[in-house]
Amino acid sequence: MAYDYAPFPYIAPPGLAAPEPRHPVIIVGAGPIGLAAALELANHGVRSVVLDDNNVVSVGSRAICWAKRSLEILDRIGVGEACVEKGVTWKVGRTHHRAKEVFNFDLLPDPGYKMPAFVNLQQYYVEEYLVTRCEESDLVDLRFKNKVVSVDQGEDCATLSIETPDGPYTLEAEFVLACDGAKSPIRTMLGLDFEGELFEERFLIADIEMEADFPAERWFWFEPEFHSGQSALLHKQPDNIYRIDLQLGWGSDPEEEAKAENIIPRIEKVVGHSDFKLDWTSIYTFQCRRLKRFVHDRILFVGDSAHVVSPFGARGGNGGLQDVDALGWRLAAVVTGRAPRALLDRYDAERTYGSDENIMNSSRSTRFMSPSDGADRWFRDATLALASHAEFARPMVNSGRLSMPCIYPINAPDAPGLPAVSRPGSVAPDAPQGNGWLLSMLGGQMTVLAIGQPAPDGIEAITLEPSPEITARYLGDEKAAIYLIRPDQVVAARWTKADAATIQAQIDAIWEGRA
Amino acid sequence: MSLITAKNIEDHDGAYADLLAAHRGLDTEASAALNARLILILMNHIGDRAVLREAIDLARTSGT
Numbered sequence: 045m046a047y048d049y050a051p052f053p054y055i056a057p058p059g060l061a062a063p064e065p066r067h068p069v070i071i072v073g074a075g076p077i078g079l080a081a082a083l084e085l086a087n088h089g090v091r092s093v094v095l096d097d098n099n100v101v102s103v104g105s106r107a108i109c110w111a112k113r114s115l116e117i118l119d120r121i122g123v124g125e126a127c128v129e130k131g132v133t134w135k136v137g138r139t140h141h142r143a144k145e146v147f148n149f150d151l152l153p154d155p156g157y158k159m160p161a162f163v164n165l166q167q168y169y170v171e172e173y174l175v176t177r178c179e180e181s182d183l184v185d186l187r188f189k190n191k192v193v194s195v196d197q198g199e200d201c202a203t204l205s206i207e208t209p210d211g212p213y214t215l216e217a218e219f220v221l222a223c224d225g226a227k228s229p230i231r232t233m234l235g236l237d238f239e240g241e242l243f244e245e246r247f248l249i250a251d252i253e254m255e256a257d258f259p260a261e262r263w264f265w266f267e268p269e270f271h272s273g274q275s276a277l278l279h280k281q282p283d284n285i286y287r288i289d290l291q292l293g294w295g296s297d298p299e300e301e302a303k304a305e306n307i308i309p310r311i312e313k314v315v316g317h318s319d320f321k322l323d324w325t326s327i328y329t330f331q332c333r334r335l336k337r338f339v340h341d342r343i344l345f346v347g348d349s350a351h352v353v354s355p356f357g358a359r360g361g362n363g364g365l366q367d368v369d370a371l372g373w374r375l376a377a378v379v380t381g382r383a384p385r386a387l388l389d390r391y392d393a394e395r396t397y398g399s400d401e402n403i404m405n406s407s408r409s410t411r412f413m414s415p416s417d418g419a420d421r422w423f424r425d426a427t428l429a430l431a432s433h434a435e436f437a438r439p440m441v442n443s444g445r446l447s448m449p450c451i452y453p454i455n456a457p458d459a460p461g462l463p464a465v466s467r468p469g470s471v472a473p474d475a476p477q478g479n480g481w482l483l484s485m486l487g488g489q490m491t492v493l494a495i496g497q498p499a500p501d502g503i504e505a506i507t508l509e510p511s512p513e514i515t516a517r518y519l520g521d522e523k524a525a526i527y528l529i530r531p532d533q534v535v536a537a538r539w540t541k542a543d544a545a546t547i548q549a550q551i552d553a554i555w556e557g558r559a
Numbered sequence: 560m561s562l563i564t565a566k567n568i569e570d571h572d573g574a575y576a577d578l579l580a581a582h583r584g585l586d587t588e589a590s591a592a593l594n595a596r597l598i599l600i601l602m603n604h605i606g607d608r609a610v611l612r613e614a615i616d617l618a619r620t621s622g623t
Contacts, residue, residue: 419595426595436603 046253046323047168047283051099052175054189059206059213066201067093068379070217072192072230075102076167077347077364078223079174083121084368086183087488088376088531093215094184095206097191101175104324105166105251107361108281109262111447112152113471114365115159116483116533123173124159131165132280137262139443143269146431147438151446156513157474158481162446164260164281166251167361195220195233195343202342218379220343221371223364228349234340240333241407243354244294245414247328248301251285252311254320258286264443266413266428270313275413275443277356278314285323288314289355291414298327330354332403332410338367339392346371351399353406356413356444363402366449367395373488373531377555386557398450405445412442456537456559457550463520472533475513482508488531490551496524502544530554562613 058064069085071078074096082092110118110127118124139147152161178184193212194205201216222230231237263278265271274291281287290310292301300306307325312318334351338344347364371391377383415421430437452469465473474483485506492505495518499505505526508514519525528536528550536559537550553559568574581597582590602611 422591422595423599426592426599429592430596430599434600434603437599440599 047166049100049103049168052186052188054099054209055187056210057187057190057206057208057213059215060208060210064215066216066218067091068218069093069221069375070095070202070204070215070219071221071223072096072204073223073225073347073349074098074171074175074186074188075223075225075347076107076170076174076361077368078221079171079178080117080121080365080368081221081223081346081372082178082184082186083123083174083181084117084372084488085376086181087121088373088380089183090376090379091183092185093217094178094186095190095192095204096186096188099188101168101171102166103168104326105168105281105285105287107167107170107358108164108279108287109358109362109446110163110165110170111358111362112157112159112161113369113447113449114362115163116471116474117365117369118170119159119484120488120533121174122177123170126173127165127170128160128163130169130282131163132260132282133160133163134260134262134280135161137264137443137446139441140263140265140268141428141431141441142265142267144432146428147441147443149439156476158483159474162262162358164279164287166281166285169282192224192229195230197341197343218342219375221375222343222345222349223347224349226348226352228345230343231335231345231349234343236335236340238331238333238352239336240331240403242331242333243329243410243414245329245410246292246294246296246298246301247330248290248292248307248310248325249328250288250290250307250311250325251281251323252288252315252320253284253323254286254315255284256286256315262446266441266443270316271310276314277443286315290314292327294414302327328355330410332407334396334399334403336396337392338395338399339388344371344375344388344391350395351403353402354410356409357402357405357446358444359402359406359447362447363399366398367391369532370394370398383555384557387555390557394452397453401450402447409442409444452534454536454559457539457542457546459522459525459538459540461520461522461540462525462538463517466518466527466535466538468535468537470535472527472529472535473517475511475517477508477511482514483533486529486533488533490531490536490554491529492547493518493525493527493529495519495527497526497541499526500542500544500547503547560607560610562610562617564617 069092071094135151137149191207196203202220204215265276277289279287338350346367353359374387415424427440449471454469456468494505495508496510526542527538530536
């Protein structure tokens with residue numbers, strides 16, 4: 045069943061009648077990243093205005109693969125369970141060369157996490173859930189059909205000129221989040237450009253509606269018989285919608301390829317029949333590029349406005365939500381006076397690092413999938429040929445390395461006997477706790493976990509008993525540990541033994557932007 | 560471990576002849592493909608990133 049794109053109401057903003065007081069945060073763009081940022085700030089008690097030039101959710105499924113970390117972030121802002129319930133949960137990917145499976149991967153083999161490895165869910169559903177949640181919040185002021193036409197940065201605020209159906213008005217903000225997507229008008233207004241690599245490749249993307257019993261797995265083909273010499277990707281979505289990506293080659297004519305009479309025969313060859321309906325199609329090329337800096341004084345770039353990647357690792361939308369994760373608590377602390385503005389430099393440092401990792405992985409996959417003539421192609425073809433004959437070549441077949449949160453390179457106290465999976469800089473691994481989950485207990489506060497030992501006097505902590513999951517993920521060979529967890533659920537430091545002063549010094553260093 | 564650049568194959572003439580024999584009758588394209596497969600197999604056998612980087616450097620700088 046096709047999605048019903050009901051428009052959101054436009055309400056004349058108060059600023060048309062009289063100047064509005066300066067806002068702490070204005071978010072430009074009501075896509076998944078902008079909406080999630082508003083809810084994350086609201087979780088920290090910070091009010092924001094969200095402006096969008098449009099008044100409907102994303103047209104077409106666009107971002108569909110939501111990774112475990114994204115689901116955990118979405119859960120913290122109240123929509124994670126709805127996404128899992130509606131979406132198609134999967135964790136296995138199968139890669140084929142011609143008709144033969146050459147490689148498969150399981151992204152989350154062991155149980156004991158609230159959120160699955162991946163959920164496929166059309167971007168419009170995620171946006172719908174986020175909009176509903178924003179409308180329920182007293183701290184989010186969502187304004188559709190409010191188009192930002194210029195931005196100006198002064199000594200103590202940024203000023204936005206906005207057009208509405210009822211005319212223009214202006215708003216002032218302490219900070220502006222540019223969540224306005226890959227073609228970010230704010231980025232253009234600031235005269236900024238991406239740096240990095242463009243790829244000469246063209247893909248057709250099609251959502252089709254059909255009754256079928258494909259398993260809930262990610263299927264990828266190199267040189268399949270149904271699409272000679274190229275590659276293809278199949279993903280299952282809810283509502284009997286399937287996503288098919290077909291490589292077209294750089295020589296193809298995008299206008300011709302976009303015509304339904306040319307798309308339908310291609311899809312017929314993939315699915316083997318014509319009993320389907322085209323729901324949405326698009327032709328895309330891709331880039332792996334980013335802004336040099338994400339923080340430009342009072343304007344902060346978040347999501348696709350800051351960085352773009354090729355789609356095969358699901359690192360676009362998921363990377364954007366990780367930006368929100370890294371920014372929300374810091375911006376809230378700066379706006380409320382809890383921390384100096386220097387804390388925002390840590391957002392820039394961590395997310396340019398994360399973005400580089402995403403760009404590296406996506407570029408490698410792209411180079412494997414659409415090798416240029418010469419050495420790139422010789423080695424790509426050699427890897428595919430060897431994969432059927434030698435085990436070592438199978439994991440080298442690169443159809444996309446799927447989004448995982450990066451390990452931030454933070455300089456923090458660590459204890460060698462504790463497990464690698466929870467080392468400083470990693471997202472704290474989830475684990476069952478009573479009737480609930482560890483990550484839900486952490487919420488979005490700076491938290492000390494005392495595991496297998498009492499918290500030192502003068503430190504407020506959550507005390508955990510060493511269950512099998514807690515032991516495997518937090519203790520390893522040790523009997524006891526103390527973990528300091530940041531508000532974005534990233535492990536900030538850990539010790540086998542620590543006194544209150546040591547822990548407090550680390551907490552202070554984080555708030556001051558020194559760690 | 561570092562890259563072995565001293566003689567390391569007992570019958571080097573025989574091994575060299577094996578390599579040429581594998582390429583006999585192949586056109587340039589098929590030879591390039593064979594070389595690519597062979598390099599990947601040997602890379603995996605060596606397994607050590609540092610040694611591989613040394614080998615790549617030596618190959619790159621010894622062409623003239």
